[in-house]
Amino acid sequence: MAVLIEASDLEKRFGEILAVDGISLEVKRGEVLGFLGPNGAGKSTTMKMLTGFLEPDAGSARIAGIDVSDEPKRAKRQLGYLPEGAPCYGDMTARGFLTFIAEIRGFDRDEAKRRVAAAVEKTQLSSVLEQKIETLSKGFKRRVAIAQAILHDPQVLIMDEPTDGLDPNQKHQVRRLIADMSADKAIIVSTHILEEVEAVCSRAVIINRGRIVADGTAEDLMRRLPYHNTIAMHVPAGRAEAVTKALTEFAAIARVETVGTANGRVRLRASPHAGAPIPSELAALIRSRLIEAEEVHVERGNLDEVFRQITTSDAGTSHA
Amino acid sequence: MHEFVRNTSIIARREFVAYFSTPLATVFLIIFIALTGAFAFYVGGFFERGQADLAPFFQYHPWLYLLLVPAVAMRLWAEERKSGTIELLMTLPISPWEAILGKFLAAWAFIGVALLLTLPMWITVNVLGSPDNGVILAGYVGSFLMAGAFLAVGSCISALTKNQVIAFIVAATLCFLLVMSGLELVLNVLRAWAPGFLVSAVSSMSFLSHFDRIAKGVLDVSSLVFYLSLIAFALFANRIFVELKKAD
Numbered sequence: 001m002a003v004l005i006e007a008s009d010l011e012k013r014f015g016e017i018l019a020v021d022g023i024s025l026e027v028k029r030g031e032v033l034g035f036l037g038p039n040g041a042g043k044s045t046t047m048k049m050l051t052g053f054l055e056p057d058a059g060s061a062r063i064a065g066i067d068v069s070d071e072p073k074r075a076k077r078q079l080g081y082l083p084e085g086a087p088c089y090g091d092m093t094a095r096g097f098l099t100f101i102a103e104i105r106g107f108d109r110d111e112a113k114r115r116v117a118a119a120v121e122k123t124q125l126s127s128v129l130e131q132k133i134e135t136l137s138k139g140f141k142r143r144v145a146i147a148q149a150i151l152h153d154p155q156v157l158i159m160d161e162p163t164d165g166l167d168p169n170q171k172h173q174v175r176r177l178i179a180d181m182s183a184d185k186a187i188i189v190s191t192h193i194l195e196e197v198e199a200v201c202s203r204a205v206i207i208n209r210g211r212i213v214a215d216g217t218a219e220d221l222m223r224r225l226p227y228h229n230t231i232a233m234h235v236p237a238g239r240a241e242a243v244t245k246a247l248t249e250f251a252a253i254a255r256v257e258t259v260g261t262a263n264g265r266v267r268l269r270a271s272p273h274a275g276a277p278i279p280s281e282l283a284a285l286i287r288s289r290l291i292e293a294e295e296v297h298v299e300r301g302n303l304d305e306v307f308r309q310i311t312t313s314d315a316g317t318s319h320a
Numbered sequence: 321m322h323e324f325v326r327n328t329s330i331i332a333r334r335e336f337v338a339y340f341s342t343p344l345a346t347v348f349l350i351i352f353i354a355l356t357g358a359f360a361f362y363v364g365g366f367f368e369r370g371q372a373d374l375a376p377f378f379q380y381h382p383w384l385y386l387l388l389v390p391a392v393a394m395r396l397w398a399e400e401r402k403s404g405t406i407e408l409l410m411t412l413p414i415s416p417w418e419a420i421l422g423k424f425l426a427a428w429a430f431i432g433v434a435l436l437l438t439l440p441m442w443i444t445v446n447v448l449g450s451p452d453n454g455v456i457l458a459g460y461v462g463s464f465l466m467a468g469a470f471l472a473v474g475s476c477i478s479a480l481t482k483n484q485v486i487a488f489i490v491a492a493t494l495c496f497l498l499v500m501s502g503l504e505l506v507l508n509v510l511r512a513w514a515p516g517f518l519v520s521a522v523s524s525m526s527f528l529s530h531f532d533r534i535a536k537g538v539l540d541v542s543s544l545v546f547y548l549s550l551i552a553f554a555l556f557a558n559r560i561f562v563e564l565k566k567a568d
Contacts, residue, residue: 014567051411054567076413083411087404089334091341103330104412132341148408 002029004078004156004186005050009059012045019045021210022059027186027203029155032178034201034218035190038311042210043190044084047160050188051081063156077105080154082162086145090134094125094144097133098151105152119147122177139170146174150181157187163196175200194307208311221306230271231282232259233293240266243293250282265294327414331422332429335396339430348392352434355384360441373451377441378459378535382499382527385470390491392430393474394484396423397562402482406566420558424475431467435460455537462534465547466527470495472554479561482568495527502526 005027012020020042027033037043048054050061052068052075061068064078089097098119102112120126123143128136133144146162162178163171178187178200189201197204198218206214206221214221235243240258247256247270259267286296339345356377360366364376400406409419445451474491481487500506501522510519523529530543 048407048567053407053411073413073415076411079411081408081411083404083407085404087408089338089405090403091338092334096337100330100334101412104327104414106413145408 003027004029004064005033005158005188006062006065007046007050007059008061010046010049010056010061011058012042012049012054013057019210020049020056023207023210023212024059025205025212025215027188029186030183031203032182032187032189032201034197034204035188035207036192036194036197036204036307037190037207038192041207041311043207044160045210046207047081047084047158047188047190051079051158052076053083077152078155080149080152080157082145082149082157082159084160086142086164088133088141088144088148091132093130093132094120094136094140094147095129097144098147101148101151107152115151115153119151122150123147124173138165139167142166143170143174146177150177155185157181157185159188160190161192162189163191163193171196192307206307206310213310214306227269227271227299227305230269230299231296232267232269232299233286233296234265234267235293237261237264237266240268244268246285247282252282269299324415324418327418328422328425331414331419332426335423335426336429339392339426344391344395345430348388348430349434349437352384352388353437355388356380356438357441359384371449374441374445374456374459375535377438378463378531381463382466382531385467386495386499387492389431389467389470390474390477390488390495392427393471393491394478394487396427396475397479397558398481398484398487401479401565401568402484406562410566416559416562420475420555420562424472424555424558427471427475428464428468431471432464435464435467452537455535458537458539459535461539462531462543465534465544466531469498469527469547469550469554472551472558473498476554476558476561479558479565498525499527502528 003026005025007026008024010020010023011018023042023046025033035043035047045054049056050063050068052061052063052072055069063075066075066078068075089100092100095116098116099112102115105115107115120129123146125140125143125147128140133141136144142162142165146159149157149159157178159178163174166174175196178189181187182200182202189196191197201218204214204216204218204221205212233243244256244258247253247268252272254271254273256268256270259269261267286293339348359380360374360377364379366376369376397406400409410416442453442456445456446453470491473494474487477491477494478484478487480490503526507519507523510522514522524546530546533540534543
């Protein structure tokens with residue numbers, strides 16, 4: 001598969017602050033890369049260098065094999081970009097704005113019309129086409145900006161927080177749109193909503209303080225989680241001790257903790273040894289109610305915790 | 321080259337239409353026409369002079385431009401930066417020069433429209449007498465060039481700030497200095513301490529002295545070169561400021 005986005009040792013300094021400190025990554029055709037990190041980690045700055053908005057202080061960025069600094073116009077033609085905050089010209093109508101973008105992208109009048117119509121259909125904007133963008137709701141504004149980015153059907157799509165500020169339905173729509181386009185494009189999506197990574201990304205990179213601290217699939221990242229694959233259950237307060245004892249007898253269970261007590265029930269968490277699957281005997285026992293538990297579930301862990309763990313620990317510089 | 325013209329004109333068209341999508345265009349045009357008329361008739365004594373020319377009309381253009389042109393220029397880059405659209409604009413497949421020139425030409429064309437709307441003045445003076453229309457044409461050309469120079473300065477300042485009010489005030493002040501530098505009042509202060517070449521350098525930078533000559537019908541090369549090189553210089557600075565400040 002062709003590598004369409006390539007960053008090597010990108011560096012950017014703003015005054016005293018090293019915003020991006022040597023980021024290298026590759027995104028191939030067909031991949032959707034989730035770009036994660038706390039605010040100020042350097043996500044947006046990295047994207048700005050990839051798209052040619054900012055000149056890197058060191059390192060280089062290539063879009064579809066074209067160096068962004070050497071041939072900015074050619075590289076930008078291969079690229080659709082949704083900047084942070086989805087800026088659009090508010091005094092234009094959605095149609096006027098998209099037509100402007102189509103013209104500047106070099107399409108003639110008929111082709112521009114066709115492209116605008118196609119992008120409008122994909123982003124479901126037809127009801128607001130003749131309205132000024134500044135009068136639109138946040139969700140529509142964002143979709144106008146997304147339409148702008150995908151209008152020329154670029155090989156490379158870079159989107160800075162594409163679902164920020166959208167309601168759940170709109171989020172779902174945008175994610176589906178991204179998933180639908182992903183087969184023949186290389187896409188980078190930055191977000192701090194981790195469910196988004198699970199929903200659309202084939203790979204995730206976490207950056208913190210300008211460096212990549214984790215790079216892998218969403219599952220890879222989850223495996224690093226302390227509570228991944230643990231069994232959580234609620235048991236009546238009187239039975240807690242007995243159940244704990246019963247669980248501890250399993251060789252597969254590393255430890256059992258009491259997490260909390262509420263409404264006369266105790267919440268227990270049993271962790272299997274690293275990576276081990278939950279033994280089927282245990283499942284059978286629970287089902288047969290020999291271990292008396294109300295509400296049992298296996299925790300997958302969630303990316304939020306990996307995220308917190310990786311980005312708050314000082315030693316969080318190991319690569320996955 | 322073809323692509324340069326195409327991209328520049330697409331940017332310019334968008335920008336030009338943008339003026340008319342807000343009340344700014346209407347307000348500006350009305351005030352411009354009202355003020356040029358008022359100055360010519362009441363302050364310049366258009367009728368009392370009993371001469372068939374537009375000198376009292378052109379005479380006050382530098383002072384009007386001083387306030388009105390920075391108002392046209394202030395939004396050019398400050399608004400792009402404030403709303404973040406500069407990031408969109410600069411990641412489109414266009415060069416910075418296409419964007420800068422497109423914006424500048426749009427604003428210049430807008431002022432051109434304002435000037436065209438003063439043509440009733442020209443018609444009036446032709447009805448009332450038989451003026452030297454060559455001088456009047458030179459006046460219009462000179463006025464348009466001078467507006468372009470004010471505008472380039474304004475555009476350049478607009479790239480330095482996200483705040484349109486600051487862009488306006490700084491640009492108006494700079495334009496004021498450029499106009500004033502030809503006045504005896506200013507030159508006398510300079511003469512007291514500055515070497516002669518500096519005094520003549522400052523006086524030759526004056527919008528007023530160049531414009532006066534053009535308004536009298538003398539469209540000489542030095543004045544053309546003055547305005548055009550000032551525009552070129554300001555736009556060049558504009559390019560640097562956009563580059564420096566775009567990410568702030």
